[in-house]
Amino acid sequence: MDSLSLRRPVHWVSNYEITEADQPIAPIKGILRTLRSNQWLVLSRTFAKEKTEFFPFRKRELVERFADAEPLSIASEVLHLPERGATALIKRIWRTAWDTDQPLGSSRMVWVDERGLLLGIGVPREEREHQVAITSYLKISEELAPQTHMLEEVAESGVLERAEGKDKVKPEGPKAGVDPFWIVPVFYATDRKRNPQSSVDEVRYTNERALNEMVSLGVCNVSIPRTHQLGRLERPRKWKLWARPKRSEHIMLLSTTELPGHEFWQRLDTSVAESAKRDAFIFVHGYNVSFEDAALRTAQLATDLSFEGGPIMFSWPSKGTLSGYLSDEGTIQWSRPHLQKFIEDVCASTNANAVHLIAHSMGSRALVEVAHALSSSSLPANTVKQLIFAAPDVDSGIFQQAAQVLSAMCARVTLYASDSDKALKFSKAIHGYARAGEAGAGIVVAAGVDTIDASLVDTDFLGHSGFVTANPLMQDVYYLVQHGHQPSERFGLDQRSCPLGTYWCFKT
Structure with a gap:
């Protein structure tokens, strides 16, 4: 690990999408087409005991790697993903390199909570005199030696140490005040009957027809978790009667005006x-x-x-x-x-x-x-x-x-x-x-x-x-x-x- 040289704070990014790694690359290519150039795609793999590993990639990395692959090829096999990824319940740095001939020269961390849910991607910042912009959000660290594949684990304290015990670096945490969800305003027209017990600030509608065929207009604010996956309506499982929706995990109706x-x-x-x-x-x-x-x-x-x-x-x-x-x-x-x-x-x-x-x-x-x-x-x-x-x-x-x-x-x-x-x-x-x-x-x-x-x-x-x-x-x-x-x-x-x-x- 003598080659490990991370001397700058870690930049944490929450602008990413997530999907499964053990699926054909055809649907993943579809997701990549919807991403902006400054976004990341995180591939997840679930192993024994419901342990999930995460592998973060820049969009262009996957586009290049998938260019000549068959549409039905499994993504994890095309990428040669190991069973040990970028994280466990503690933070981990994962060396991303297709092979020794094409080292990517970057390392990634992912930040997870105590349940193993992904909170963000961490990328070490490069020395200022050698900065190379990858996206408008991210910088990469100086190149690591090609033989470096898996780097040191990051302890729960968030401190990354060199193998020889020098130059401790404390990464930045997720940005303060950044909500784990975003709000989508939905305009509506409805000819449902308004619930007479609803208030002016929080309108509710019944499943009955409106009196006098009146059509009501308004706006709903709906929260979408940042961990939202394409094509999924994240809601609490119906068989968990005690479960309540959480804005950080589920799509929720916050208000109706x-x-x-x-x-x-x-x-x-x-x-x-x-x-x-x-x-x-x-x-x-x-x-x-x-x-x-x-x-x-x-x-x-x-x-x-x-x-x-x-x-x-x-x-x-x-x-x-x-x-x-x-x-x-x-x-x-x-x-x-x-x-x-x-x-x-x-x-x-x-x-x-x-x-x-x-x-x-x-x-x-x-x-x-x-x-x-x-x-x-x-x-x-x-x-x-x-x-x-x-x-x-x-x-x-x-x-x-x-x-x-x-x-x-x-x-x-x-x-x-x-x-x-x-x-x-x-x-x-x-x-x-x-x-x-x-x-x-x-x-x-x-x-x-x-x-x-x-x-x-x-x-x-x-x-x-x-x-x-x-x-x-x-x-x-x-x-x-x-x-x-x-x-x-x-x-x-x-x-x-x-x-x-x-x-x-x-x-x-």
Whole structure:
């Protein structure tokens, strides 16, 4: 260890993403595309006794290493990751080098708490006269000898010692006052009845229809933990009845503020105007969803899509229960004119260059009818860009009839379907006809619609929330919303043919 020479404080960084190392590199490449050049990606590996090791990398390091690797290669094998990583319950420095011919010349630490949860990445700063900027956040230490692979452990006190016992260095801790979460404002419109027991400062909405068909406007503040992983809605496990959500670990609804119309539109227009693309998206949730659940999902969508514009949800009064299916069917039809008026107002009042409309499950029924009506209304030209239907609980015949009109009112229509969706199978049993969100032999293929078979994407136990819980699918939506890419330009899709035409399928 004679070569260890760290004479500057350690710079701690919290701007990173985290994902599993023991997975194919294809989804990791998708994550890398969403990262800015100054961000890091931490690969985690869990071993016996639930011990997790962390391996931090700069984005460019992984891009270079994965360039010639097969998409289905396992990342940990391509990178030759050892079983002992950058950390344990104590701090550890890990030498990052692909091989002795290409030493990276840097060392990394990770800061973990007593439970082994990652708090930050530590990178030793270089001597000022030899500084080489890696990113706007980080510097690296002077090059270490190529033969140095694993350096000294850092004691609980945070003191790093040279092997010969000289030059003790105390690293800087995480920046004081930096919260382990960030806040995502979600604009909302809802025709739910307001809870009469809620206060002005903390508004709550019920699962009942609003009196006089009144639509309320406002803003929800949702916290997203800095440890958030793409495609995950971090919530306490339901079987842990005593568990309470924590802002440092879970996505939480912090506040709901109802706003008068003029203030709502002013704040939304400001949010749109301050974004580079001047855009907004409106998310219409599905069956069995409460107001709070809709707010959390919308915030997750905005985060996973790296969306800088105005994230908006339209929350109709779903009963929020599995047994409320038939009631929700009537309510979504009742909400349709309210949704139409709200979309028209968003397009007219925000000066947005692009508005994306996204509907899930039963929410697609209202959006299909609304989009059909909007095609002949006086919307600003070319305002609606992406029209996305995720697992739509819509009669497949009705959807095919509407396809031509839908494609005429926006830049692109995308349909995500699956043959493993149990909720849609239940709906088909009730109605006697296939749903547009089903894949298989009866998959909907229509001119002007990009149909994506998402059957191979892992989803939840119902196979119905894959739109916001499946990593590859979220990556696909990212390129659709952020770049407007057609399926042939998006990573991870294979083209398929059937008697009705061409559709796309996620690669195995």
